[in-house]
Amino acid sequence: MVNNYEFNDFTFFTKMSELASRHQSYDLSLGLPDFEIDIRLRNYLKEAADNCSHSYESLAGNEMLIEEIINLHAKRKHSLIINRNEVNIVPCSTFALFTSLKSILDIGDEVVVIQPSYYTYAPSIVINGGIPVYYDLETDFSVNWEKLQKCFSDKTRAIIVNSPQNPTGKIWKKEDWDQLYELIKNREIYLVSEEIYDLYCYDSVDHYSSFLHSELKKRTFCIFSFGKMFHATGWKVSYLISNENLLKKFRSYQQYISYSTNAPCQYAIAQYLKVFDPEENKKMMQRKRDLFISLIQETPFQIESEAEGGFFQIVNFRNLNKTITDIEFSEWLTVEKKVSCLPLSAFYTSKYNSDYIRFSFAKKDELIIQALEHLRKNL
Numbered sequence: 001m002v003n004n005y006e007f008n009d010f011t012f013f014t015k016m017s018e019l020a021s022r023h024q025s026y027d028l029s030l031g032l033p034d035f036e037i038d039i040r041l042r043n044y045l046k047e048a049a050d051n052c053s054h055s056y057e058s059l060a061g062n063e064m065l066i067e068e069i070i071n072l073h074a075k076r077k078h079s080l081i082i083n084r085n086e087v088n089i090v091p092c093s094t095f096a097l098f099t100s101l102k103s104i105l106d107i108g109d110e111v112v113v114i115q116p117s118y119y120t121y122a123p124s125i126v127i128n129g130g131i132p133v134y135y136d137l138e139t140d141f142s143v144n145w146e147k148l149q150k151c152f153s154d155k156t157r158a159i160i161v162n163s164p165q166n167p168t169g170k171i172w173k174k175e176d177w178d179q180l181y182e183l184i185k186n187r188e189i190y191l192v193s194e195e196i197y198d199l200y201c202y203d204s205v206d207h208y209s210s211f212l213h214s215e216l217k218k219r220t221f222c223i224f225s226f227g228k229m230f231h232a233t234g235w236k237v238s239y240l241i242s243n244e245n246l247l248k249k250f251r252s253y254q255q256y257i258s259y260s261t262n263a264p265c266q267y268a269i270a271q272y273l274k275v276f277d278p279e280e281n282k283k284m285m286q287r288k289r290d291l292f293i294s295l296i297q298e299t300p301f302q303i304e305s306e307a308e309g310g311f312f313q314i315v316n317f318r319n320l321n322k323t324i325t326d327i328e329f330s331e332w333l334t335v336e337k338k339v340s341c342l343p344l345s346a347f348y349t350s351k352y353n354s355d356y357i358r359f360s361f362a363k364k365d366e367l368i369i370q371a372l373e374h375l376r377k378n379l
Helices: 012-022 039-051 063-074 093-104 121-127 145-149 174-184 244-257 263-273 278-296 326-336 365-378
Strands: 087-090 110-115 131-136 156-162 190-194 220-225 238-242 312-316 356-360
Touching: 012 326, 039 263, 063 087, 063 263, 087 093, 087 244, 093 121, 093 156, 093 190, 093 220, 093 238, 093 244, 110 121, 121 131, 145 174, 156 174, 220 244, 238 244, 278 312, 278 365, 326 356
Parallel strands: 110 131, 110 156, 156 190, 190 220
Antiparallel strands: 087 238, 220 238, 312 356
C-alpha cells in the first residue's frame, strides 16, 4: 500500500509559500505567526541556558513541566483532571501523531481520516503500514454520522480527529464526542485527537477535549502544541495526554526515535506556565480573526461561516471567477494580486477543485490590514 501513495518532494503548502516569497506577495497562506512571543518566555529560555541541565530529559519529560500541564488543564472551564502518568512531552505534534499510529497499527490496518485534513495525516498512516480511509465532510463542513459510520470496517484500527479543525475552523463539542463513541464503542478502534489549537476557541466557546469523555479517554491519544499555544512554532515542543497503558506503548517506540525533547525549552515553558494567562492569547487571536472578517467583507470574497477556532478562515471566491479551479485561483491571487492563500482542495485526496480558499489570520495586524486593503483596491 505504501507504493500506492504519492510522496511529493514538496507539499503544496511549501510551494505556495515559496510562490508568495518569489513574487513579494502578502503571505496569508500558512499558519506561521509572524508577531513576537511574550518577552517573559524569551527570558525564561535565557534563564534555562544558565540554570537547567543540558543533558537528556527523561522519556516522559521535565517533571516540573508535567506538573504545570496538569495545573493548566485543571483550571479550564471544562476542567480536565489528569495524573502524571498520563502526560508525555514530545518534540512536536507531528511526532506525536506518527508515534501514536506506530503504537497501534499493524500492516493493512485502516485509519479513518476526516477531510479536509492536514497534509501529514495520510503519510503518517502509510509510513506505518496502514491504509487511509477518507470521509469527506458535508458542504457546510458538518459531520454526517451515518456516512461516517460507513467508513468503519473490520480492518479499522483508528480515526484521526482535529478540533479546532484546520482548515475549516470547526470545533467538536461534547455532543460530537458522544456521537463518535457510539460509532466505535463496540469495536477496537482508537482515537488520535489532534487538539493543537485548543486555546483558540472564539465567541465565548471553550475547548472541549476528547479526553473528557470517560470512555473515549481509555483509547485516545490526545495531542497538544506549545508552539501553537504561545505562537512560537519554532520551539517544537508539544505534549500528549493518553491512557497510562497506551503511553507505555507510545514510549516503547519513542525511545528509539527521539528519546526526549529539548531540555532548555521544557524548563522555559514550565516556568512560563506559572505566569501565563491563556485568556490573553485567546482574546488576541480573536481580535485578529475579527479584524480579518471585517476587512474581507469589503472585498468580493464571501464568508459563509466564521471560524469557530484555530488560525484560519475559509472564504468562497466564486464571486470573482466561476470557472477556474481553486488551485489556479490561489496561484493567480498570489502572483497577480499579491496576496497568498491556499486552495481548499489541497486538504483533500478526493477533490481537485472547490469553491474555497484558506487564509491565515495568525499574522501581525498591519499585515492583515495591508493585504486586505490591497485586495479591496485591486479586485
